[in-house]
Amino acid sequence: MQVPQRVEEILDHLRDPSFEIRQDAARKLKGTYEDEALPLLLHAATDEDMDVRLAVVDSLNNFKSQEAEEALIQALFDEEWEVKWAALRGLGSLWGETHIRKMGDKLLEKRVSGIEAIEKKPNPKYIKPLLAMLDDEEEVQVAAARTLTRLRDPDAIPHLKDIQNEGSKELRAIVEETLINLGDIDTIRAQSNGSGAQIACDVCQQMLPLSFLKKVGSWREDDILYLCQFHYEEHVEKIQPFEGKLKTCKVCKTNWPKTDVNEGMCPNCREKRYYSMDPAPEGQFRCFLSHKVRYERDKSPIDFKGFPVSHRSIYQLIQQSAKAPFLTSQAIKIMQGAFDKGYLMCEQCRTFQPLKKIVKGEDFRxxxxxxxxxxxxxx
Ligand SMILES: [Zn+2]
Ligand SMILES: [Zn+2]
Ligand SMILES: [Zn+2]
Structure with a gap:
């Protein structure tokens, strides 16, 4: 079959109602490198069907041509995030830039770390990818707005103004800060009139730009504290030695007790990550703590915040301590809760066992x- 004919057929299959046929077609398109295919793909890159656009954008980096690059840059502003992320991955490959590739990762924490990596080596060609990331999840928007300050390009101003009054107080604060740094007169004026978006220190109530504040989280309180440098240091001094030091979450930049940070992420960001993952297949479950898919037999009888966890993960959580031999207050809470439900942790097989099976020890301590x-x- 001629190349154009074959590509037409693949594009048709991308519109098929069956998921398997669409997936197979996307795979075939990804393996298409012939130059004759490019004009058809460029045309289909703006197709109204999202599956078509996604598969096309995902294969455009097979072509080392300026037209393909331009189509990828255009796809950065696709209304569907999936297509946008595929365009970032494609540009990353075309440019040989791992950080841009990471900005198109499906995992939120990778997109944030990709943006932060380019913050350290600003280059005008990163402007478009960053502007594209102003439409993403909030942690990504915050990182992109912060990095745009470093690129000092006034072209970013209208894009930032589009989202200036959207989202949380934190997003509004960082967008305002960036607009001021880029010299936007309206925002500078609003700020000096006292109608800006700065955030108050939760102790002294001083209004400050986001980058002057430290965020502190704790599983005992639902709210995140915003503290000025002075009150942050005061807060840190009051932490008891057995509670351990604070560690910054790599996604939301909140400082949490070290033992609450798992794989560099705070409990809030871990929870969000959990929801973003595919559900486990029949007969299996996804552990809320490790995020890995496990068999039912590995499921602990004690859940965590109502979610299933593996024996191994909950044991590790309980064992974790800032300073041995103290248990964290979270560990005590989990074991107390398990005991109230009739379970104790066997120290040898490291699983929660019903009280009637426990032959040594009468209390979780x-x-x-x-x-x-x-x-x-x-x-
Ligand atoms: Zn303060
Ligand atoms: Zn976080
Ligand atoms: Zn045992």
């Missing part, structure tokens, strides 16, 4: 052993 482990130890 003691070393408990289940009958299985006890017999195994005796024989």
């Amino acid at each position: 003691e070393e408990c052993v289940c009958d299985n482990c006890d017999q195994r130890g005796a024989s």
Whole structure:
């Protein structure tokens, strides 16, 4: 079959109602490198069907041509995030820039770290990718707005103004700060009239730009604290040694007790990440703590915040301590809750066991052993 004919057929299959046929067609398109295919793809890059656009954009970096690059840059502003991310990955490959590729990753934390990497080596060609990221999840928007300050390009002003009054107080504050840094007169005026979007320190109420504030989180409180440098230092000094130091979440930049930060992320960002993942197949579950898919037999009888967790993950969470041998207050809360439901943690098989199976230890503060482990130890 001639190349154009074959590409037409693939594009048709991309509009098929069956998911399998569409997936297979997308795979075939990804393996298309012939120059004769390019004009058809450029035309289909603005197709009204999202699946078509996504597959086309995903294969455009097969062509080392200026037209393909321009089509990818245009697709950065696609209304569908999936298409936009594919365009970022494509440009990243075409330009040989890993950070731009990362900005198109499906995982939020990778997109944020991709943006932060280019913050350290600003280059005018990053403007368009960054502007595209002003339409994404909030943590990405915040990182993109912050990085645009470093690029000092007034072309960013209208794009920032589009989202100036949207989102949380944090997004509004960073967009305002960037607009002021880029010299936008309206925003500078609003700020000096006292109608700006700065955020107050939760202790002294001083209004400050976002970059002058530190955020502090704790699983005991729902709200995130915003603190000026002085009150942040005061807060840190009051932390008891056994509670451990604070660590900054790599996604939302909130400072949490070290033991609450998992793979560099605070509990809020971990939870959000969990929701963004595919559901587990039948007969399996996704562990709320490790985010890995596990078999039912690995499921702990004790859940975490109402979500399923594996034996191993909940044991690790309980064992985690800022300063041995103290238990974290979260660990005590989990074990107390399990005990109230009739379960104790067997120290040997490291799983929660029903009270009737526990033969040593009567309280969660003691070393408990289940009958299985006890017999195994005796024989
Ligand atoms: Zn303060
Ligand atoms: Zn976070
Ligand atoms: Zn046991």
